[in-house]
Amino acid sequence: MAATTEIHVTFDCVNVDAQAAFWAQALGYVxxxxxxxxxxxxxxxxxTGPKFVLQQTGEPxxxxxxxxxxxxxxxxxxDAEVSxxxxxxxxxxxxxxxxxxxxxxxxxxxxxxxxxxxxxx
Numbered sequence: 759m760a761a762t763t764e765i766h767v768t769f770d771c772v773n774v775d776a777q778a779a780f781w782a783q784a785l786g787y788v789x790x791x792x793x794x795x796x797x798x799x800x801x802x803x804x805x806t807g808p809k810f811v812l813q814q815t816g817e818p819x820x821x822x823x824x825x826x827x828x829x830x831x832x833x834x835x836x837d838a839e840v841s842x843x844x845x846x847x848x849x850x851x852x853x854x855x856x857x858x859x860x861x862x863x864x865x866x867x868x869x870x871x872x873x874x875x876x877x878x879x
Contacts, residue, residue, distance in 0.1 A: 764809070767809070767811070769810070769872065770815040771812050771870060772818055774814040777870060780848070780868055787802070797812045818871075836864065861878070864876050
């Protein structure tokens, strides 16, 4: 597979508009379009990254840990990013910082309970 393969990350959502608003603000992405049950987000002009597609579904997230999650690298701004994302509707799932193999992170959940990590390297 070529290194230039375009990547889209798709989330199933109960409230697609609320989730699109959360992830746009969390990632600093911009809305790219809407079609029926889909909303898409892309990096702002001049930046690269995967496209995020949010798909409306009538089913809430099943109980248990995600089988796939995002790691958002936040540099030295871990506490500030935790606070900012909580202000947007996220929940912190780990009370402290996890330190392993030279990396530190906290586990968070978006407003619908999908886990993601904020990582410091």
